[in-house]
Amino acid sequence: MANNSAALDSVFQALADPTRRAVVQRLGRGPATVGELAQPFAMALPSFMKHLGVLERTGLIRSRKHGRTRTCTLEQKNLAAAERWFADQRSLWASRYQNLDSLLESLNGEERES
Amino acid sequence: MEKNVKAELHFDFAVDKEKNSIVVKREFAAGRQLVWDCHTKRELLDRWFAPKPLTTQTKHMEFKVGGHWHYAMITPDGQTFWNRLDYQAINPIDNYAALDGFCDEAGQVNPDMPRSRWEVAFTDAGKRTLVTTVVQYNSADDVQKAIGMGLKDGLASTLERLDELLLDLGETAELVQ
Numbered sequence: 456m457a458n459n460s461a462a463l464d465s466v467f468q469a470l471a472d473p474t475r476r477a478v479v480q481r482l483g484r485g486p487a488t489v490g491e492l493a494q495p496f497a498m499a500l501p502s503f504m505k506h507l508g509v510l511e512r513t514g515l516i517r518s519r520k521h522g523r524t525r526t527c528t529l530e531q532k533n534l535a536a537a538e539r540w541f542a543d544q545r546s547l548w549a550s551r552y553q554n555l556d557s558l559l560e561s562l563n564g565e566e567r568e569s
Numbered sequence: 570m571e572k573n574v575k576a577e578l579h580f581d582f583a584v585d586k587e588k589n590s591i592v593v594k595r596e597f598a599a600g601r602q603l604v605w606d607c608h609t610k611r612e613l614l615d616r617w618f619a620p621k622p623l624t625t626q627t628k629h630m631e632f633k634v635g636g637h638w639h640y641a642m643i644t645p646d647g648q649t650f651w652n653r654l655d656y657q658a659i660n661p662i663d664n665y666a667a668l669d670g671f672c673d674e675a676g677q678v679n680p681d682m683p684r685s686r687w688e689v690a691f692t693d694a695g696k697r698t699l700v701t702t703v704v705q706y707n708s709a710d711d712v713q714k715a716i717g718m719g720l721k722d723g724l725a726s727t728l729e730r731l732d733e734l735l736l737d738l739g740e741t742a743e744l745v746q
Contacts, residue, residue: 468709471589471709473587476586540716544591548595551618551619552580552595554616554617555597562599562603562607563598563603
């Protein structure tokens with residue numbers, strides 16, 4: 456477990472950037488080369504490579520060189536941990552508020568009776 | 570019938586990754602004063618705040634600026650998660666702001682855990698009341714710590730069981746958005 460959370464260290468930070476989020480989103484549809492990934496962005500390649508570096512160090516993506524092209528793939532498992540937390544937070548609030556619905560209903564009932 | 574009425578209540582949950590915040594909006598079928606009371610009185614908070622199957626137990630409540638709410642969320646097998654909410658601003662019955670945090674039974678805040686700031690606003694929506702909660706973290710690092718802790722503290726696994734339970738409501742809420 457400790458290892459797991461260390462690996463997660465900066466997933467959220469990585470996803471806080473719009474360029475990096477777009478890259479992750481694109482890789483969600485399947486592997487892509489660095490050239491393909493960089494193409495939609497008006498950004499010098501070295502700057503774009505820095506973004507890829509952040510994603511790779513975080514463990515969100517993996518890249519492999521074939522000849523002269525580098526192909527990136529999404530690491531679904533690490534992305535899932537952050538998404539999982541958001542889903543848990545959503546469940547927490549949804550459940551909490553369902554309780555409040557019931558409480559309000561019974562309080563409204565009490566008011567009508569008195 | 571009752572289920573349909575509840576499903577119409579607007580529920581909106583959004584994560585803003587750039588601002589390190591979560592925004593929760595929810596409508597309630599009751600007047601603003603009553604919804605406000607449910608958020609600010611200990612005997613009422615104890616009846617709804619923890620998600621099922623957990624229960625809420627207040628140890629201390631002083632609802633005023635500088636005061637705090639110290640409470641436990643308890644699992645059916647007796648596991649206890651202590652929290653406290655430190656009130657920073659209160660404008661009855663419009664809004665309040667508070668610092669959330671994990672603590673121990675004595676109310677001592679865990680210094681390793683980031684605290685988030687809650688801004689909770691209450692507005693009229695016809696005969697209903699809309700509650701908007703913004704949970705704000707200081708930095709992306711703080712959110713990451715919260716994620717890491719959520720995985721470790723066991724609360725996450727308890728909550729996972731909720732997902733199935735809430736699927737019905739969630740799907741309906743999605744359509745409303």
